[in-house]
Amino acid sequence: MNNLTNYHSHCDFCDGHAPMELFVREAVKEGFSSYGISSHAPFPVQNGCNMQKEKMTAYLEEFRRLKRLYSSEIDLYIGLEIDFLDDSFNPSIDYFQSLPLDYRIGSVHYIVASDGTPVDTDGSPERFRNYVDTYFDGDVKEVVHRFYRSSFRMIELGGFDFLGHLDKIGLNASLYCPGLDRESWYKKWVTDYLEEVASRNLLVEVNTKAWETRGRFYPNHDYFELMNDLGIRVVVNSDAHYPEKINAGRIEALCALAQAGYTNVWQFCKGNWVDVPIED
Template structure:
């Protein structure tokens, strides 16, 4: 069965209505579509849902669920929830009491020295500007270490089902795991892999599914899915289950680049993906996705 739990719509930074996304999922043969709007944050953020719209969001997703269930598409209510230590966590009461079917836990923000924070998935020039404010001669290293520290804290804290885009911090780096090719850091260096694989280790025995996320590819921002093959192999060795995520921000992202996801999964040794349907997680063969 084809399923996607990472779907944005106009309640956050998606380009289409939830109804249009459901329509597209049905047309592409999906059996399950989970909505995962960017959660409300207690500070200004362009791409996130306003807290005041959370009830309206729930109503609309539930309405679509009733509309599509008879036509074979199960629609689930979720959120993509940030860990911003001291500000926002999947364990916050506002999310735990929101009646969600599932949650994605993600880290987008790292500390900006001196003041506040910045999202590592901003455009390259913006991130470059933020990095110029770091002290020391290796701002790229400071950024990825901070990112993976937060990702590790997210995994330890739990309160979510799916770990979002494991190595998002590489988004603008352009290294694609090849030695010496990264703009700010070497994705094949022992220090980088130590930081990333440490989080893969923290997932052992946890009830958390990791995603192969092709959202960056579908939007022309990345040439490969998240995570890299080296990280995915470690996840496989640690018996962490995976799901394929479109991280869709527009109808055409649903079903796009699935071949790349399947190919990467198989290269890492996976032959099945986890599916949440009818309130339960099960496994289906990659060939059925």
């Protein structure tokens, strides 16, 4: 085993930009010890990111084919990144629990506006600004509140193996209102959430997707020391949508975790989560 692992990646079954096999080939070429595919799960609102439900069988079959083909070269796993919307749609519902997956990622992308419209908080800063102005009359603080209320409810309901890109709202919110994510009320949301995560002994993803473009991890590295103090276990993932990005930001994340006091990260080994020392 080594620290070359990734369990958050999106192939062309959802909004990824290459077939599943090209991600696996890249992982083999780079010497990964294990790798996981985690397309965006089917979602009740039509969009350009989530996999269509009717493709699920083909998704699972393609993974099984690749696992047989590359079994001597890499340890492969299949998962889904599952959105929280409300109590009727989240990682814990029967449909997602019944699927033959190795793991499930619990993520919040959407919040529900006062008129019942699911609003995506992810995506480009321009789209985020338009949504905040259209559905929340420019009240970005209310958007953040709803994001974290959904996040708390998601961990109450459970049904996932690790949390995806915790604190991701901080990027778009701070681009909408510079400095917002450094304000005390925002930090309190994150701190309270991390304390609840720790109390439930949940595994948290350190997501490196935005490191190269924004110099930011999810959660922000400012919280790594607190996370370590709270005993929160972490897994480092790149949230790759291109094969060449499967290792982006990993070294920087591992260094930042080590500086914050972490000595181990978590990964899959023969179907089980194990802790592995951070390599020098």
